[in-house]
Amino acid sequence: MSLLAIDIETYSDVDLGKCGVYAYSDSPQFEILLFAYAFDEEETQIVDLACGEQLPERVLDALEDVMVIKTAFNAAFERTCISKYLGKKLSPTAWQCTAVQSAMLALPLSLDGVGEVLNIQRKKLKEGTDLVRFFSMPCKATKANGGRTRNLPSDEPEKWERFKDYCIRDVEAEREIRYKLRNYPIPDSEMRLYQMDQEINDRGILVDRELVENAVLCDTQYKEAVTAKAYELTGLENPNSPVQIKGWLNEHGVKVESLNKKAVVSMIADADGEVLEVLKLRLLMAKTSVKKYEAIERSVCEDGRCHGLLQFYGANRTGRWAGRLVQVQNLPQNHITDLELARHLVKKQQFNLIDLLYDSTPGVLSELIRTAFIPKPGTRFIVADFAAIEARVLAWFSGEQWRLQTFAEGGDIYCASASQMFGVPVIKHGENGHLRQKGKIAELALGYGGSVGALTSMGALEMGMEEEELQPLVNQWRSSNPHITNFWWDVDTAAMKAVKERTSVALGSLSFAYRSGILFITLPSGRSLSYIKPRLTQNRFGRESLTYEGVGENKKWMRIETYGPKLVENIVQATARDLLALAMLRLRDAGFEIVMHIHDEAVLEVPEGVSSVEEICEIMAVVPEWAVGLPLRADGYECSFYKKD
DSSP states (O other), X not given: OEEEEEEEEEEOSSOHHHHHHHHHHHSTTOEEEEEEEEETTSOXXXXXXXXXXXXXXXXXXXXXXXXXXXXXTTHHXXXXXXXXXXXXXXXXXXXXXXXXXXXTTTOOSSHHHHHHHHTOSSOOOTTHHHHHHHHHSOOOOOTTTTTOSSOOGGGOHHHHHHHHHHHHHHHHHHHHHHHHTTTSOOOHHHHHHHHHHHHHHHHXXXXXXXXXXXXXXXXHHHHHHHHHHHHHHHOOSOTTOHHHHHHHHHXXXXXXXXXXXXXXXXXXXXXXXXXXXHHHHHHHHHOOOOHHHHHHHHHBOTTSEEOOOEEEEEETTTTEEEEOXXXXXXXXXXXXXXXXXXXXXXXXXXXXXXXXXXXXXXXXXXXXXXXXXXXOTTEEEEEEEETTHHHHHHHHHHTOHHHHHHHHTTOOHXXXXXXXXXXXXXXXXXXXXXXXXXXXXXXXXXXXXOOHHHHHHTTTTTTTOOHHHHHHHHHHHHHHOHHHHHHHHHHXXXXXXXXXXXXXXXXXXXXXXXXXXXXXXXXXXXXXXXXXXXXXXXXXXXXXXXXXXXXXXXXXXXXXXXXXXXXXXXXXXXXXXXXXXXXXXXXHHTTOEEEEEETTEEEEEEETTSOOHHHHHHHXXXXXXXXXXXXXXXXXXXXXXXXXX
């Protein structure tokens, strides 16, 4: 098969980082400026489209030829932009992405980052960022530049020639990275998933623009009203100013160190009179409820749909998808029972009624964010997700039989956990029902080696538990889950042995292998997790521990320490990802159109009168051959706008 490597430079008046490539290329002002390409091992060529050059017929033919593999670093950008340029949608079938290939080895997600780690010869040119800013983005009109709002090649011919060199260099850098990673090709199974991912992003999801626009308007008016109230009470020039509010509170006998939500809530408990009112208003002014609405507004395209909300292999430690633009992986939950009414009031601008009927206008707006996504006319959403998928996978890997039995019988894992921990029957809303909450918080906090700190961060104290209860709770959970705790340290031992002895170690359906300076953990699905340059070092406790190189704090490449429970978390989440990926493939192959997926949940746009929740859940819950014995279950519901059931 022939191969065509591509890099393009583009112009648009839309902010790529904030709006995504689909909205970026959807702008009437979008254009491709430069098109660099190389067939196989041929010399890289550059086509100056901005100056009137045309793409050769050989390139145009190759772009539509499925027998020619098109490759780029972040190929989704090139494919989407070139599709717009050609006026026809290019199928992702014959495209390969070197960024995905790099991510599968847990390398950085940027071309320059990968180049640095792999120490390639033809690195990305450092001045590229300035050149992109100069030619690819609008500029501010000044006297010095003659009042222009865009820089053209004729404005800085020498810079333009360097821009062409930069574009060529990106093709050469991508080619060198591809060569260095030649022994680690993207498996066919992952290529199928990548193509499906691109199809989902191309399809996008319809937005209720009326709701979005009026939610932003409602928030603006509400904030203005709250600020006016605060001004009346305090007389401050700017009651939104933390410095001014702190000064006012100090004058009224309240010493303030912080005005974050937790601190303000704490002060409210002891306040009264004007101070109480001001603190309440502070909470209301600080509550952000529309940032995601604004993100939707920015990223919605001319077809009324948001595209590109998910990034394939965005979490390179596990291979999970990452949210982009609207961050759909982190949407507020909805608990309002009458969502339909709340949506109607916002859309009809009946903001006073919202204030009358509900405790908090910002709270209502926050809960309605999910509902901004709607099915196209003639269809409805069917939403299906895996029930307690991580807990099921963890029990399956570790062989914790009482858990597997609970799941097989359709029991409540929080009740079962509490019962196992405290040795008494626990029934939700029934016998010993008060213990269920302790079972729940233990389940959420302790599955991957968490201790007292994890319980605290999960809000155990705020839920009414006492500090002296926390360590016994940790001990009770671990003693009632001996196979899970053993599994943590079995994984720890296997990983360290593989690195220390430069060998392969089998552990049940997992295998650990050290090859070419990388620790590979191969999952039952056949996919491998990668840990670059693993090394055994002494940790702060004086014990031998495993470290590796990866993207750590502040997105910097650094050495990271890990241990058994953390590796188990990666393994479990990665396996849950593989289960969802296979389920989505089955749904796609059955003819269903997926418009979004979040965590362990798939959202389908299904024609009215076609299929059912039961059919979708049945397809979702098929246990793959490599997961025999895993008690998989999917639950679902229909809806006329996206929501949590």
